[in-house]
Amino acid sequence: MTSALAILKETFGYDAFRGAQSEIIDHVIAGGDALVLMPTGGGKSLCYQVPALARQQAGHGTAIVVSPLIALMHDQVGALHELGVQAAFLNSTLSMEEANDVERRLLRGELSLLYAAPERVSTPRFLSLLDTLHRERKLSLFAIDEAHCVSQWGHDFRPEYRALAVFHERFPGVPRIALTATADDTTRADIVQHLQLEEARQFVSSFDRPNIRYTIAEKKDATLQLLRFIEREHAGEAGIVYCQSRKRVEEIAELLCKEGMDALPYHAGLDAEVRQRHQDRFLREDGVVMTATIAFGMGIDKPDVRFVAHLDLPKNIEGYYQETGRAGRDGLPSDAWMAYGLQDVVNQRRMIDESPAAEEFKQVLRGKLDALLALAEATDCRRVRLLAYFGEASQPCGNCDNCLSPPPIWDGTEAARMLLSTIYRVQQANGLHFGAGHLMDILRGKATDKVKQFGHERLSTFGIGAHFSEQQLRGVLRQLIATGALAVDASAYSTLHLTAESRAVLKGERQVLLRESVSQPAGRSRTRERGARATPAVAQALDAGGQQRFAALKSWRAEVAKAHNLPAYVIFHDATLAAIAALDPRSLRELEGVSGIGAKKLETHGPAVLDVLQAVAD
Template sequence: MTTALTLLKDVFGYGAFRGPQAEIIDHVIAGGDALVLMPTGGGKSLCYQIPALARQQAGHGVAIVVSPLIALMHDQVGALHEAGVEAAFLNSTLSGEAANAVEKRLLRGELTLLYAAPERVTTPRFLELLDRLREAGKLSLFAIDEAHCVSQWGHDFRPEYRALAVLHERYAGVPRIALTATADGLTRADIVQHLQLEEARQFVSSFDRPNIRYSIVEKTDPTQQLLRFIEGEHAGEAGIVYCQSRKRVEEVAEILCRQGMDALPYHAGLDAEVRQKHQDRFLREDGVVMTATIAFGMGIDKPDVRFVAHLDLPKNIEGYYQETGRAGRDGLPSDAWMAYGLQDVVNQRRMIDESPAGEEFKQGLRGKLDALLALAEATDCRRVRLLAYFGEQSTPCGNCDNCVAPPAVWDGTEAARMLLSTIYRVQQANGLHFGAGHIMDVLRGKVTDKVNQFGHQKLSTFGIGAALSEQQLRGVLRQLIATGALQVDASSYNTLHLTEGSRAVLKGEQPVALRESINQPAGRVRRERGSRKGAPPAAAAGLTEAAQQRFAALKAWRADVARSHNLPAYVIFHDATLAAVAAADPRSVRDLEGISGIGAAKLEKYGPGVLDVLQAMA
């Protein structure tokens, strides 16, 4: 691995590999196929970029990188240029003339890496280019990024990825590396099958992101809860807020702006130019909050996202993990915060039930949703449950809301039996089904016009749950729906229906344990951590006051350089690198050598500028 270590240090400026990187890189350099599962921020890109450099030096030619997003290609190619690596992309942003120029450079052997989308890679024209490279012995390797997109069980399924099997069929001797941050066993099997990676070596890293604190609160007033969370812990910091609908995205962005935050909306209904402008601002500016649907996020490499918030329940744990993983890519403390309630459960169930997919597929989706609901309702360590979903055993983390402030638990079995009995009695009395609100009114003995209209005050279950609060009953309902003991009929005003699973609960054979409150623990977590208002950026938290001033000056210099290069600031230098420079207070270019993140090309290109900034402050 001497060559790979030398490349890591000289080109990228890092002194050592992390986790399984060295083993993966060694395997791919030697020509082996690989499936790599590594969490967001774990350094997946280096696992194919360094083999591409090493194999080119050995005379094997160019590496082809299949990447799903134009913006991601642009930034990754820009980052490679900054590191002194010859790379290019072929996508729809290029004119015909520019695309021809890239193809000529490719055939002349001037590129180390070429990025392209799956739709382009599988076209006859592109395959003809690959044929010519193979005939010349100049096709080094294929890297398939975001490989979970090949699976119908993945959260970002793209049918175009399945056509990538042609790479194995047509270029059998060229090594392939498929990479993803999220794949449970079902998704992993799909990737292997559809990309024909049966003989590939699988590298599965820990899915743990210990710097991320997971907190889930029960929805009461979600917008106000979000505001308290951001203002209390992440004022002035970059973050992402996910909402389910486009309308909600617009509303929340407007509310955040009225509160003085720099917030932008992002969803598929916006004009492409507006989406690109907002994404560019998020990537290139400090402290921007992006309010978005899941249309935003795949391939977002911004390292200093300090929080990811969900105002609506995602569809499954893979989506949740992928989205929360966009926080804290720099390894510094970050938050994954979510608010969810009964309506979230109803909505997700309805979307599955109304899907035109086959019953077997729907059953798979329900199982994935159930796993996420179990995480949300959990009273034990959230990280243990999250990692267990991906087949990884762990111990309580001490850093999620349940660990920091364990919630009180109450036995909801009797409440669940009363609730199911009420649903049965109401249906039996009138031959009609009713929604959650009315059922809770009957159970709690609340006399309403509807109760009087249908004579439900005469039922034996009327008022037997008077001691239970509406919040408690909503918790019971959530769990009964989540476990399939109750069904919601979305086609009939979200009415409640008993199922086969109701019987075990009614007989007392199925216990129902519930957390007393989901709000209170998260509040205690916030108070313990304290407000970050006026606090220095996370990367500079451990610096002296003088070093923090140097850090701020270096960030301002970096912003100017990034604007002039039309690149995100972190492509020039990560915050962690600037913090290390600020702490070292170097006086010469030699003093900058060995600082993590400063390779040979960046040292030559930016070393004098960095020293000028520091000398101006001396």
């Protein structure tokens, strides 16, 4: 591994590999196939970039990297250029002349890495190029990023990924490495099958992201709850807010802007140019909040996203984990916050039931949703539940809402039996099913016009649950639906009806334990002036002089990044700027030892960094 370590230090500016990186890189350099599951921010890209450079030095040619997003390709290639690595991409943003030039460079062996989308890789023209390289032994490896896209059970299924089995069939002897941050056992098996990685060695890192605090709040006024969360915890910091609908995305972005935040909408209904402009601003500017549907996020490498908030329930734990994992890639404290309520359960159940998919597929979707609902309803450690889903045992984390402020538990079995009895009696009386609001009115003894219209004030259950609050009953209904003891009829205005599972609750064979309603989950309180830009956590420990140097370096970095049309973190991460500010070097030799500064960056940016520091000192 001497050559790999030398590449890591010389090119990337780091002294040591992290976690399983060393073992993975050694395996791929030696020509082995690999399936790598590593959490977001764990350093997956190094697992193919270092082997690509090492194998090229050994005469094996160019690495082909399959990447699903144009914007991601652009930034990754730009970052490699900053490191002095010869890399390029082939995608629709290039003119025919530019694409032809990239192909000529590829055939001449001038590129260390070439990035391309899965749609392009499987075209006859591209495969012909690969055939030529293979004959001349100029293919070093294939890297398949976001490999979960190959699975129909994954949350980002891309049919084009299925064609990537061609690497195994057509180019024997060329090592393949498939990488993803999210895959349960079912998705993992799909990746192995469809990419023909049966003989590949699997590397599964811990899914734990200890710097992320998981909080799931009971949804009351979700918009107000979101505003309080951002203002109290993350004013002036970068974040992502996920919503289910495009309309909701637009509304929340507008609201956040009115509250003095720098917020932008992102969804598939926006013009492509607008989406690109908004994504560029999010990546390149400080403190921007992106309000988005799940159309946004795959491959986002921005390290200083301090929070990810969900205003609607995702479809499954993989989606939730992938989306929350976009927070805190730099390893610093970050938040995953979600507001969750009865309507979320109803909506997700309805979407599955109304889907035109086969029943077998729906059953898998229901199982995945059930696991997420169990996480949302949990009264024990969120992280233990989350990691257990991916087959990883753990201990209570002490850094989720349930660990920090254990919720009071109440026995909702009586209320559950009353609700189920009411549903049974209503159906017996009228042959009809009704929604949650009407059923709660009956149980709480509210003689509304609708209750009187159907004569439901004469039911034996009318008013017997008056001592329960509407909030308590909503919690009971939420859990009954979540556990399958109640079903939502999607074709009849989300009405509720009994299931085979209802019997155990009605007969008192199953207990219903719920968390008591809490208006605001516990958390850090870091109130700041509205709209103020936050000092990055890595710089907060610096003294006054260090803070001044850090601010000057950030300003300089922003100018360089703008000139290069790259995100600022591609030039230097905040952690590297903070280390420079703390060291206050006076020579290139002193600067050379800072983590994140390789030979090329030292040569390119070193003199300018010293000039900035000297200007502060003067």
